[in-house]
Amino acid sequence: MTTHPLPTSYSPGILSVIPLFYVGWADSILSPSEIKLIHKKMATLPYLTDDDRKIIQKWSNPSQPPSDALYKQWVKLMHQAALNMESGKRQSLIDLGLEMAKQNAEADEQKAWFTQPETKDALEEIQTALGIVSIESYRNIFTTEQLEAAALVMNSQSSFNVNCMKDILDGPYKTMRDRMRTLLSDPVFNYQTLRDKDDYRNQVLEWCRLLADQGLGAISYPPEQGGKGSMEDYTAVFEMLGYHDISLAIKFGVQFGLFGGSILFLGTEYHHQKYLKETGTLELAGCFAMTETGHGSNVRELQTTATYDSETQEFIIHTPTEADGKEYIGNALHSTMASVFCQLIVNGEHHGVHAILVPLRDQSTHETLEGVRVEDNGYKLGLNGVDNGRIWFNQVRVPRENLLNRYGNVSPDGVYSSPIENPAKRFFTMLGTLVGGRVSVPRAGLSAAKSGLAIAIKHALKRRQFAPKLGEKETLLLDYPSHQARLMPLLAKTYALHFGLEYLTDRFVNRNEDDIREIETLAAGMKSYATWFTTEALQECREACGGKGYLAENRFADLKADTDIFTTFEGDNTVLYQLVAKGLLSDLKKEFHDEGYRAVLRYIVAQASDTMMEYNPFFTRNTDSEHLLDMDFHLETFRFRERQMLYSISNWIRSLIKKQMSSYDAFLRVQTHILDLAEAYTERVVLEQFAAKVREVETPDCKKMLTKLFQLYALSTIERHKGWYLENDYMTGSKTKAINKVIYALNQEIRSDALFLVDAFAIPDSLLAAKIAV
Numbered sequence: 001m002t003t004h005p006l007p008t009s010y011s012p013g014i015l016s017v018i019p020l021f022y023v024g025w026a027d028s029i030l031s032p033s034e035i036k037l038i039h040k041k042m043a044t045l046p047y048l049t050d051d052d053r054k055i056i057q058k059w060s061n062p063s064q065p066p067s068d069a070l071y072k073q074w075v076k077l078m079h080q081a082a083l084n085m086e087s088g089k090r091q092s093l094i095d096l097g098l099e100m101a102k103q104n105a106e107a108d109e110q111k112a113w114f115t116q117p118e119t120k121d122a123l124e125e126i127q128t129a130l131g132i133v134s135i136e137s138y139r140n141i142f143t144t145e146q147l148e149a150a151a152l153v154m155n156s157q158s159s160f161n162v163n164c165m166k167d168i169l170d171g172p173y174k175t176m177r178d179r180m181r182t183l184l185s186d187p188v189f190n191y192q193t194l195r196d197k198d199d200y201r202n203q204v205l206e207w208c209r210l211l212a213d214q215g216l217g218a219i220s221y222p223p224e225q226g227g228k229g230s231m232e233d234y235t236a237v238f239e240m241l242g243y244h245d246i247s248l249a250i251k252f253g254v255q256f257g258l259f260g261g262s263i264l265f266l267g268t269e270y271h272h273q274k275y276l277k278e279t280g281t282l283e284l285a286g287c288f289a290m291t292e293t294g295h296g297s298n299v300r301e302l303q304t305t306a307t308y309d310s311e312t313q314e315f316i317i318h319t320p321t322e323a324d325g326k327e328y329i330g331n332a333l334h335s336t337m338a339s340v341f342c343q344l345i346v347n348g349e350h351h352g353v354h355a356i357l358v359p360l361r362d363q364s365t366h367e368t369l370e371g372v373r374v375e376d377n378g379y380k381l382g383l384n385g386v387d388n389g390r391i392w393f394n395q396v397r398v399p400r401e402n403l404l405n406r407y408g409n410v411s412p413d414g415v416y417s418s419p420i421e422n423p424a425k426r427f428f429t430m431l432g433t434l435v436g437g438r439v440s441v442p443r444a445g446l447s448a449a450k451s452g453l454a455i456a457i458k459h460a461l462k463r464r465q466f467a468p469k470l471g472e473k474e475t476l477l478l479d480y481p482s483h484q485a486r487l488m489p490l491l492a493k494t495y496a497l498h499f500g501l502e503y504l505t506d507r508f509v510n511r512n513e514d515d516i517r518e519i520e521t522l523a524a525g526m527k528s529y530a531t532w533f534t535t536e537a538l539q540e541c542r543e544a545c546g547g548k549g550y551l552a553e554n555r556f557a558d559l560k561a562d563t564d565i566f567t568t569f570e571g572d573n574t575v576l577y578q579l580v581a582k583g584l585l586s587d588l589k590k591e592f593h594d595e596g597y598r599a600v601l602r603y604i605v606a607q608a609s610d611t612m613m614e615y616n617p618f619f620t621r622n623t624d625s626e627h628l629l630d631m632d633f634h635l636e637t638f639r640f641r642e643r644q645m646l647y648s649i650s651n652w653i654r655s656l657i658k659k660q661m662s663s664y665d666a667f668l669r670v671q672t673h674i675l676d677l678a679e680a681y682t683e684r685v686v687l688e689q690f691a692a693k694v695r696e697v698e699t700p701d702c703k704k705m706l707t708k709l710f711q712l713y714a715l716s717t718i719e720r721h722k723g724w725y726l727e728n729d730y731m732t733g734s735k736t737k738a739i740n741k742v743i744y745a746l747n748q749e750i751r752s753d754a755l756f757l758v759d760a761f762a763i764p765d766s767l768l769a770a771k772i773a774v
Contacts, residue, residue, distance in 0.1 A: 013048040014055055015077070016101035016119075019093040020126050021059050022074045025066055035060050037625055041122045094123045125625070127745075158756035160701035165760035168693075168702060169498060173236040177762075180240035183214065185764045189244065193552065197384045204247045204385035205334055208255060209282050211237075211248075217256040218280025221264060225276035231436070231509045238440040242447025243767045246562035247385025249444045254330035254386070255279070257436060259286035262339040265433035266355050266404035275337075275357070287331040289338040289358075289391055294323040297575045299353060300427060304342040304393065306356050306403075310414035313400045317342060317358050319392040328569075332374055332389030336361045340393070344408065346416045352423050353430070357402040358393065371396040382561030432516040437570040438523040439508045442530035443501050445566045446494065448559050449537040451768060453491055454758040455554060456541035458773040460487070461755055477544075478754065484747040486544050490537045491750065491757055492712035497530050499693045500686035521583035525682035528573035528580075531566040538563065545772060554770040574675065581649075581674035582667075584681055588650055620731055623738035631691055634714035638687050640730060641721065642680040649673055676724075683717055705753060712746040715739050 010018075024034060038060050042048060048056070059066065066074075081100040098120065170177045183189070189207060194200040211217060220234035221227030234257065241249035260279040263271050278284035295301050303324035306315045317340060319325055326340070337359050344354040360372050368374055377388040403410060407430050408418040420426040460483055464474035477483045504526045507519050542549040542556040549556045567573045627633055649670050656666040667674075690710050697703045718725065722736040750757070765774070 010055075010077075010104070011049060011052055012101035012105040013045070013052045015081075015104055016047075016097040016123070017042070017056065018074050018100065019078055019097040020123065021066070022071070022078065023093060025071070032062075032623070034625075035062065038126060041126050044122050045119065047119075092127070094120060094127055097123065159753050160705040160756070161699065162756050162760050164699050164702050165705070165757070166762050168697060168699075168706075169760055170762075171502060173232065176233045176236040177240055180237060181762060181764050181767075183211075184240065184244050185766045190766065191245065191769055194385075197379055200247070200385040201333070201387045204245065204251050207245070207248050208251050211252060212256075212280065212282040215280075217252070217260075217282060218277070220256070221260065221276050221280050222272065225272055226280050227276075232505060235436075235440050235443060235505050235509075239443035239447055242444030243451055243763050245385060246444065246448060246558070247383050250330060250383055250386050253437065253440060253444075254288060255282065255286065257440060258288035258434075259331070259335075259337075259339055261434060261436055262288060262355050262404060263357070266339075266406050266430060268404075268406055270401065271357070271404060284337060285331060285335045286337045286339065287329050287335040287360075287391075289326040289329050290341040291327050291329070292324050293327040293390070294321075296327075297572050299341065299431065302341055302343060302353055304340065305345055306340075306342040306354065307345040308347070308400070308410050308414055309397075310347075310412070312397070313412050314397040315356055315400065315403065317356065317393040317396040317398060319394065322392070324392075326391040328377060328388050329391055330386050330388055332391060333376060333387035336363050336366070338391065339404070344403075344410075344416075346410055347414055349416070351408060351416050351418075352427050354408050355404040355430075356398060357404065358396060358398050360391070369396070380565075382558065382564060428520075429513070429516065432520050435516075435520055435523045436508065438527040438576075439501075439505055441566055441570050442497075442527045442534075443505070445531045445534035445563050446497055446501060448563045449490075449494055449534045450758070450761045451763060452538045452541035452556065452559055453487065453494060454761060454763055454768055455556070455770040455773045456487060456544045456549070457491070457754045457758050459545050459548065459770075462772075478751055481744065481747065483544065484751045485744075486540055488747040488750045488754065489712060489716040489743075490540060491754060492709040492716065493533060494537070495706070495709045495757075496686050496690045496713040497533060500689045501526060501530060503685070503689040503692075517583065518587075521580050522685065524571065524576040524583075525580040525678055525685070527570060528567075528576045529679065529682040529686070531563070532573055534563050535560075535567060548772045554772050555768075577675045577678035578671070580678035580681060584646055584677065585650055585653070585674075588646060620729065621734060623735050625738075625742060628715065628735075628739055628742050629711050631694070631710070631714075634711070634718070635687060635691060637718055637725075637730070638680070638684040638714070641724065642677070642684045644728060645673070645677040645680050649677055687714060687717075705757070708746060708749055709757075712743065712750060715743050715746070719743060 020038075024038070038056070042053065042056055058064070077100065078096060081103060082096060084103060085096065085099050167174060188210065192203060194203055208217075215226070215228075216237050218225060218227035219237065220229070220231045222229050238249060238253055238257065241252055256279070260276065263275050263279065267275075275284060279286060290299060290302070292302055292304065294303065303320050304326070305318050305320065307318070308315055326338075329338070332338075337357055339355050340358045341353050341355050344351040358372075359369055360374065361368050371394045373392040373394070375390045377390065380388065400410060400412065407420060407426055408416065410416050418426055420429055457478065460478035461476060463477045465477060467474045478487070504519075504522055507515075507522060511519050538556060538560045542560060545554065545556070548554055552558070571579075622628075652670055652673075653663075653666045656669055657663060661669070687710075690706075690713065694703065694706045694710050697706060719736065719739055722731070722739070725731045726733065726736065
């Protein structure tokens with residue numbers, strides 16, 4: 001292409017920065033931080049002359065904005081240069097400025113400056129700070145053909161290696177995840193629209209059998225029982241089922257994770273040998289009977305009883321009242337046995353909740369056994385492929401050996417014993433071994449959210465609405481800043497949660513008895529935070545797809561309905577957040593008790609540090625983009641919020657108790673505040689794990705992309721809590737406004753790679769299966 005010099009007396013150096021000043025002055029304001037950054041970065045550009053710097057000083061004078069004539073001249077110069085720009089590759093306003101410079105550069109040495117990476121990097125930092133990304137945002141400079149070509153390029157060229165990003169996401173589970181992608185793409189797993197619950201349940205049961213035939217049901221069990229002893233592979237399988245039919249994921253989890261898991265973790269070698277192999281092949285269908293109608297989250301107060309009869313060496317399982325029946329039990333209609341959680345009574349003495357295997361039906365006829373009553377829960381909001389039911393027991397006798405006795409045993413003559421003497425510790429240890437459900441459920445929920453985002457983003461890259469002018473092509477949905485603001489922060493949070501949940505899985509898989517309480521706290525927080533996100537993300541994605549998102553063929557109906565219950569089962573999220581806060585407050589109390597003056601000293605130092613930060617005007621008012629995009633700033637901001645909440649709530653409770661208020665009433669008094677503490681704790685953990693992953697990645701283009709996602713997650717979370725930061729004098733209004741501007745820029749940057757970021761999830765087309773995403 002033949003190019004011609006621009007009709008101007010400006011030097012190539014000045015021409016290279018005109019697009020930046022054009023956009024910087026677009027809102028008629030250059031903020032102090034923008035001016036500071038411009039001067040700082042311009043100082044690093046060696047090709048600028050002294051005369052160039054004088055012009056830049058003049059153009060960045062906030063008291064003398066450019067005249068209309070100067071602004072029009074800039075537009076004319078940019079438009080003429082744009083005509084000479086090469087199509088077929090990604091373009092930005094930085095590329096336009098460099099193109100303007102090269103067109104008017106005379107010496108080869110001068111031209112070389114505008115091809116060096118350092119030059120572009122410095123200009124890009126200014127571009128990001130000023131909230132500039134794509135040429136699509138400035139239609140008056142480029143021709144319609146250029147805009148269309150740019151959009152085509154943007155949607156066909158990623159700024160990072162997608163396969164590399166997929167490998168980063170798959171991590172150590174790559175082999176299993178790829179295996180599941182292949183397996184679930186088999187035509188036998190194709191979706192069927194089955195609205196009759198019995199037909200749907202039978203289909204899900206058949207799919208479950210096919211997975212068991214592949215050895216996936218037993219994968220977490222010991223090799224002696226047909227498994228591989230791999231809990232990490234089990235969680236990967238469960239996560240991948242979240243891309244398919246959620247009813248299948250839950251059915252799989254109940255049979256092999258909950259029922260089989262109770263035998264594995266609460267039983268002993270006798271139970272393993274007798275039941276695990278048949279459980280893993282689904283020859284023995286089982287259910288996990290914990291929840292009762294009258295006691296959902298309060299497991300310790302379950303009312304079902306197991307009374308030992310030493311004469312017959314049997315336990316008598318009994319449901320005292322109708323309201324004490326087991327409620328919402330998955331697999332209840334297909335099961336022949338249940339792992340029943342009940343109050344253990346031996347010689348009139350209560351020993352707390354234990355689990356006992358209770359047969360429900362005849363193995364050959366499937367007839368319900370005497371004393372057992374099972375009723376169908378019927379149709380639900382979602383998950384109608386799962387056979388939920390209610391179960392009651394009327395003096396049902398089972399052998400003594402059916403007690404899952406890892407943590408509590410009863411001898412033939414009726415003597416209770418336990419390796420854990422303290423009943424409370426025994427109870428929490430027992431429940432702690434079953435925390436795997438809280439590890440797995442949010443991962444399947446996040447898979448559903450990833451599917452929703454992939455559908456919404458792919459739709460937004462095809463769907464057009466409203467044109468700049470009559471007769472021109474309409475604008476893509478994803479090129480509207482409002483649409484970017486809806487979806488890009490969700491995409492960033494999805495990546496953040498992905499790495500956060502992998503950290504939780506690793507901690508759970510490699511747990512020991514010393515850190516199980518910490519892992520319980522972590523799992524409770526992550527499960528709540530992630531499943532609430534799934535609900536939020538799917539609703540936003542559905543709305544972003546308009547009426548098309550409401551059609552069943554585009555999957556949001558099932559995705560939303562099937563995952564809605566994730567916020568309730570495996571522990572109601574609000575209750576779990578209280579568990580998190582109690583754990584944090586207990587740890588703080590223990591720290592002061594165990595470490596004495598050292599803990600006090602740390603507390604004083606932390607408080608002094610926070611106070612210095614709080615009243616440091618440079619920090620609270622710093623709107624410099626380098627500062628706002630700095631990882632250390634993000635981490636410290638999240639930590640400050642958690643730390644301040646923990647200390648203030650702890651002091652508040654202590655002061656209430658000193659006023660003779662009971663600890664229970666004191667906890668109720670601060671209850672709404674401790675939910676915020678639990679959220680702050682979880683967000684801090686997620687951010688730290690995202691930061692660790694960014695530091696770990698070595699591939700430059702993927703690292704750069706993950707850094708942008710990290711920054712957007714961090715800043716959008718800070719922006720969501722800006723009221724708290726303003727109330728606590730940690731930031732000023734000018735700083736939160738500057739954060740909004742950086743978020744705007746990051747949304748635009750990430751939009752350019754949005755398609756490839758969801759492609760990195762590697763969801764097979766047969767699983768995504770939404771017509772608007774094709």
